[in-house]
Amino acid sequence: MSTRSSSNVTPSRRTVLQASLASALTAVAGPGRAATPFFKLYMMIPNNQPARMVWGTLAAAQMSRIGIDVVSSFAPFTVIGPRRAKGDGKTHVDGGWDCYLERYLYSSIKPSPYALFGSTEMPPNGQNFYYVDDKEIDRSLRAVDSSLNEADRLKAYHDFEKRWYDIQPMTILFYPQDVVAVNPKLKGFDATTYTPTFYPQPERWTIEGAGADATAAFASWQPPSSLIPMYSIGYSDSNVFGPAYNRLYEYKSWEDKTLVPALATGHTMSADGKHWVVTLRQGVKWHSGEEFTAEDVKFTWDTMMNKAYGSQLQAVCARVFGDTSAYKVTGKHEITVDLPTYSIDFLNTLMGAFAIMPAHAYKDIKPEALRSHVASTWLGSYTVKTSDGKSFTARGAVGTGPWIPMGFDPARKAYGFKRNEAYWKPHTGNVKTFYVVNINGTDSVLSALKAGEIDAHDPMYDIGPVVSTIDPKWGKVLTFDSYKWQHICYNLKHPVFGLGIETPLGKSDPSRAAEAAAYIRQAISHAMPREQIVKEIAGGYGNPGTVPMAWSAPEYDHDLLKPIAYDLDLARKYMEKAGYVY
Structure with a gap:
């Protein structure tokens, strides 16, 4: 990660790009x-x-x-x-x-x-x-x-x-390269976000001078198509659903791209790579208060394998597993897998990139209804029943992640989150309320950053050609290998x-x-x-x-x-x- 900043010249993004196109067309003139x-x-x-x-x-x-x-x-x-x-x-x-x-x-x-x-x-x-x-x-x-x-x-x-x-x-x-600008007072923004394995991570953010109850906002260009993880790995979707869910394994950091346990605590693998025993983290709660167990992992894989749900990830799951008989629950916090052949995609993709979904909250949603359900749109609310007879009002995803969805605010074009105080690992920042805001256009997102309306944005705004317009007083420019x-x-x-x-x-x-x-x-x-x-x-x-x-x-x-x-x-x-x- 590096930082760059420059002068206060403020041509519009369109002006810069029009000049770039004219220059490029002139430079490549040929037969x-x-x-x-x-x-x-x-x-x-x-x-x-x-x-x-x-x-x-x-x-x-x-x-x-x-x-x-x-x-x-x-x-x-x-x-x-x-x-x-x-x-x-x-x-x-x-x-x-x-x-x-x-x-x-x-x-x-x-x-x-x-x-x-x-x-x-x-x-x-x-x-x-x-x-x-x-x-x-x-x-x-x-x-x-x-x-x-x-x-x-x-x-x-x-x-x-x-x-x-x-x-x-x-x-x-x-x-x-991914180029983004952030609030100079924001600390802990240390990874590019446009990848399914690195979402905005506001649980790590500290906004200097904001006290212990800070509010942060992150700009995402395009509205999401679906907020059920198995329906999309795109940035516009994962920017929103990512903070609500967890995977079995996650990457330690953008600098250290090593897989480390998340909802899993570890695994054993046979010499031929076919037989796996995956142990799961105990004491983890879904946002509803329901306990996370191996049944949730099985439910997630069953759902992704089921063609009726229409997941674009079905083919990779079917290739890795063969069929649903490849995995079975062998303990409350253990799942055993027998693959038809070793596949690198089992650890790196199925366990390292795909979020785990809650059986108790989603199992009764029909395949044909899932894409339009509140769990996917975050519009409205629905009631989730837990095994102890209690009810939880969900306004979007029900996950195990560090942030609990508060739904979509159409007037603000923002997806709201509150901190999950029962999260299984500690928050290290001071942000307690978080928003993902849909903002179209590079000029608009930089104006929002300058006005203090957002603290960071995804890399799709392509601010590279206009970094000279960003005053370091209101924008710190970061670059990442994308x-x-x-x-x-x-x-x-x-x-x-x-x-x-x-x-x-x-x-x-x-x-x-x-x-x-x-x-x-x-x-x-x-x-x-x-x-x-x-x-x-x-x-x-x-x-x-x-x-x-x-x-x-x-x-x-x-x-x-x-x-x-x-x-x-x-x-x-x-x-x-x-x-x-x-």
Whole structure:
């Protein structure tokens, strides 16, 4: 973590980005487009991140330079999400999608590419929204997931990276740094929040001079889609539900990314990695006062495994467990698991990234009703009965976490929390009331920080290019390695750049259709001015991208993954390899 600050110049975010785009377009000027476009592509650019809207516009312009007719539009994820989640592979004109931009990450700090790119993880019950279906990638992902030996696993990661680098299933543009500004009086904000395993952690916050009963507010750009953990791992959802729940294991800190016990106290594992006995923490209470037991863990896994609930995490659970007979309660605070084969995702993802849900509070909610229930929307209240005959009025999630939800305030656009005084580990800060506030726009969030209306915000505001406008008297700028990447996603069932069957090469020789599609994606990749995007649009906060692996992760093969050259002539040669003629 580092701090940066600068002068008091105050151009608007839009002014800065417009200048950045103009500069970038000038810098990357090159050969003109084909006289007649070779094919049409619809690109959806999410409208919730200003800088991404700029490099999305630039990316569309660059594609046109190599003969692709790009129809781009700014769209919210409420539009993009349903199109990509259907799982039918249809193109944009048929109600699906062709291409969109995304900022993404793995569910755990230990990279788990199988869950995103394995051919068994397709939607609607998996997260491979892109339809990556490549035998070599699958082979390497299985080895990553099943290797007990660290050296074997590292080789498998590198095999995955090499194959990805060669066929470019997506265009990885760059690895961003997370840049946020906080109240200078705020102490204890020591981790980036845009990852499912690191939520805002106000139980650690101290606001200097605020006494023992401080109130804090955190800004999140986009309203959540669902506040049931198994329905989303996105930042807009986890920013809100994260403080209410716990996982079996958690990370010690952002600096020390070591898994440590949380609701679990430990586990044993057999030599072959299949047999596990997980011991659970005793004395933990749900917000309702009900005792946390192994039945809650079983309920959580049962619910995620049940396709009727429609969780996008169902596929990874089914891959790891096989079926629900793999785990059983063997004591009030013990659960025993027999996996069909060892999986790294059991510890790192299922136990280290997914929150545990309360059986007593959620078990009677029908699958078709869960997404619209108060437990998911935090609108209104509902009554939870406990085993001792008492009643608890819930205004959102019922968790074991450090913060008890107080519901959503529509007038304030804020989700409220009060401190859980019965939390199983001590609060170390002075914050007793906490809000997550939805604020749209970088200028708006910085104005709110300057006015003292918020104390911190998530990284989606992309303040990097405007840090010079932040006076250190009201804003302390922090930078973090994000462990994420920004990429252009492709529907790999698209007949041109996904399957290749509608390319000239694919039509003349169907056995080479997939090869032709890869040529097109390689062409697009070489048409992207990554260094210019990082420098001119991201404010220098990042590194040019190659593959979906965090730049600073130990698994990233820096010897293999050389920068992808920006070269329009080379891009055109790849288009010609696919059979197109300029």
